[in-house]
Amino acid sequence: xxxxxxxxxxxxxxxxxxxxxxxxxxxxxxxxxxxxxxxxxxxxxxxxxxxxxxxxxxxxxxxxxxxxxxxxxxxxxxxxxxxxxxxxxxxxxxxxxxxxxxxxxxxxxxxxxxxxxxxxxxxxxxxxxxxxxxxxxxxxxxxxxxxxxxxxxxxxxxxxxxxxxxxxxxxxxxxxxxxxxxxxxxxxxxxxxxxxxxxxxxxxxxxxxxxxxxxxxxxxxxxxxxxxxxxxxxxxxxxxxxx
Amino acid sequence: xxxxxxxxxxxxxxxxxxxxxxxxxxxxxxxxxxxxxxxxxxxxxxxxxxxxxxxxxxxxxxxxxxxxxxxxxxxxxxxxxxxxxxxxxxxxxxxxxxxxxxxxxxxxxxxxxxxxxxxxxxxxxxxxxxxxxxxxxxxxxxxxxxxxxxxxxxxxxxxxxxxxxxxxxxxxxxxxxxxxxxxxxxxxxxxxxxxxxxxxxxxxxxxxxxxxxxxxxxxxxxxxxxxxxxxxxxxxxxxxxxxxxxxxxxxxxxxxxxxxxxxxxxxxxxxxxxxxxxxxxxxxxxxxxxxxxxxxxxxxxxx
Numbered sequence: 161x162x163x164x165x166x167x168x169x170x171x172x173x174x175x176x177x178x179x180x181x182x183x184x185x186x187x188x189x190x191x192x193x194x195x196x197x198x199x200x201x202x203x204x205x206x207x208x209x210x211x212x213x214x215x216x217x218x219x220x221x222x223x224x225x226x227x228x229x230x231x232x233x234x235x236x237x238x239x240x241x242x243x244x245x246x247x248x249x250x251x252x253x254x255x256x257x258x259x260x261x262x263x264x265x266x267x268x269x270x271x272x273x274x275x276x277x278x279x280x281x282x283x284x285x286x287x288x289x290x291x292x293x294x295x296x297x298x299x300x301x302x303x304x305x306x307x308x309x310x311x312x313x314x315x316x317x318x319x320x321x322x323x324x325x326x327x328x329x330x331x332x333x334x335x336x337x338x339x340x341x342x343x344x345x346x347x348x349x350x351x352x353x354x355x356x357x358x359x360x361x362x363x364x365x366x367x368x369x370x371x372x373x374x375x376x377x378x379x380x381x382x383x384x385x386x387x388x389x390x391x392x393x394x395x396x397x398x399x400x401x402x403x
Numbered sequence: 404x405x406x407x408x409x410x411x412x413x414x415x416x417x418x419x420x421x422x423x424x425x426x427x428x429x430x431x432x433x434x435x436x437x438x439x440x441x442x443x444x445x446x447x448x449x450x451x452x453x454x455x456x457x458x459x460x461x462x463x464x465x466x467x468x469x470x471x472x473x474x475x476x477x478x479x480x481x482x483x484x485x486x487x488x489x490x491x492x493x494x495x496x497x498x499x500x501x502x503x504x505x506x507x508x509x510x511x512x513x514x515x516x517x518x519x520x521x522x523x524x525x526x527x528x529x530x531x532x533x534x535x536x537x538x539x540x541x542x543x544x545x546x547x548x549x550x551x552x553x554x555x556x557x558x559x560x561x562x563x564x565x566x567x568x569x570x571x572x573x574x575x576x577x578x579x580x581x582x583x584x585x586x587x588x589x590x591x592x593x594x595x596x597x598x599x600x601x602x603x604x605x606x607x608x609x610x611x612x613x614x615x616x617x618x619x620x621x622x623x624x625x626x627x628x629x630x631x632x633x634x635x636x637x638x639x640x641x642x643x644x645x646x647x648x649x650x651x652x653x654x655x656x657x658x659x660x661x662x663x664x665x666x667x668x669x670x671x672x673x674x675x676x677x678x679x680x681x682x683x684x685x686x687x688x689x690x691x692x693x694x695x696x697x698x699x700x701x702x703x704x705x706x
Binding site (some may be wrong): 161162163200204205206207246366367368369370372373374375376377378379380381386391 | 425426427428432433435436448454457460461462463464465466467468469471473474477611621670671672674675676677
């Protein structure tokens with residue numbers, strides 16, 4: 161983890177409620193896909209944890225949904241503004257057990273952290289399949305970006321307005337995979353847990369205090385003992401999760 | 404050259420800045436990002452006789468100028484603290500540390516203090532009497548002078564180390580409770596714990612925190628903490644560790660003027676992991692600004 165100042169170099173609207181922000185600064189603390197940052201906002205006491213969508217030597221891409229006053233404030237920020245950010249939080253996804261044909265499953269605003277993961281897996285020569293779930297066509301984002309990386313992409317919409325009608329689990333039916341990585345809402349996780357045929361990793365969300373393991377504000381019980389979502393997670397292995 | 408040293412019950416601290424229990428774990432999370440030996444000391448995660456998972460999530464709610472937590476004393480229990488946590492703490496911190504202890508019966512408190520007493524690195528005990536008294540119908544030990552005195556006396560019997568009692572502000576008269584602890588053998592008073600608070604989510608129309616209520620901390624409670632430290636300072640002879648909303652070097656000085664010998668920093672650590680280090684780094688120049696050359700001479704200076 162590092163604390164640093166980051167300048168916003170872009171902040172654009174992707175859908176009605178989802179925004180993409182790119183910030184410039186030190187990214188050396190990021191060690192894995194699926195980690196997150198924690199952003200200090202003026203007038204807000206606690207920081208806002210946001211997953212890392214992508215990063216390079218000196219930029220971090222964050223895709224976030226406006227869900228409250230903090231993210232609303234972020235959506236109104238202009239380029240050039242400087243933010244105090246804690247970077248490189250959480251464990252992130254571990255790539256060493258995923259076989260040749262990993263499946264990435266993202267639901268809604270759980271999609272972003274899978275992007276850098278997809279990039280890494282493709283760079284390692286894996287045949288990556290991505291399933292994205294959204295409520296409706298207008299909420300879809302990142303589909304073309306995953307395709308541009310070289311992944312095979314399936315989209316499910318709950319209302320059938322685009323792609324497979326239904327949920328990510330409907331789109332998963334015909335896909336062969338050696339392992340899965342997922343991020344999204346709890347009902348999606350439970351549906352995946354019921355049908356998944358391999359090991360995998362789930363990235364969880366919880367209300368956090370600090371985001372770096374100090375306050376025990378986001379603890380959960382696992383088969384391997386108590387874990388803090390912010391520090392020992394957010395990614396947990398399928399085998400350890402107590403549903 | 405200003406002097407930031409203070410004497411806390413016979414142990415000299417390089418400075419009065421102490422991360423508060425529950426906001427600093429057992430130190431090693433913070434040692435990853437800076438050398439925590441710059442601290443006066445720190446109060447480690449509240450330890451109980453038995454392991455505790457604590458309350459269900461969500462345990463955290465944001466407030467204006469503060470936060471509410473209902474962690475519920477999650478800790479691995481005193482045996483595992485001694486076996487696993489203290490050895491790790493020792494690697495990253497070479498000064499005496501403050502042991503924060505909680506319990507649900509008088510016997511629990513005495514058991515845990517006695518177990519920890521043999522640990523050399525423990526310099527002080529800070530006994531949190533804000534937890535519910537299971538034998539007393541769930542009322543906190545810290546809400547009655549008699550119950551607080553009973554816990555103090557029981558812990559006093561099992562340790563010769565300096566014994567601080569951490570008081571709850573959720574009482575009608577904190578002065579009476581502080582006096583009762585002093586009379587029962589406490590070497591000092593640590594105050595204030597969090598204030599009972601609540602947030603309600605307008606979308607769900609239910610309390611944000613699963614436990615419904617939780618402890619409110621952060622800059623918003625600083626005036627209450629200052630007032631209570633000021634009142635208790637006038638009523639007891641033992642030293643006070645003051646806390647509640649401390650986030651800057653100026654806050655440290657203000658709390659010491661109210662009557663604190665040392666000062667704890669809580670919620671600020673969770674927002675800024677470097678908070679204590681920054682306060683310590685800033686302290687000399689803020690002292691100079693206010694023409695203070697020896698911090699220990701300003702204790703209770705507002706009286």
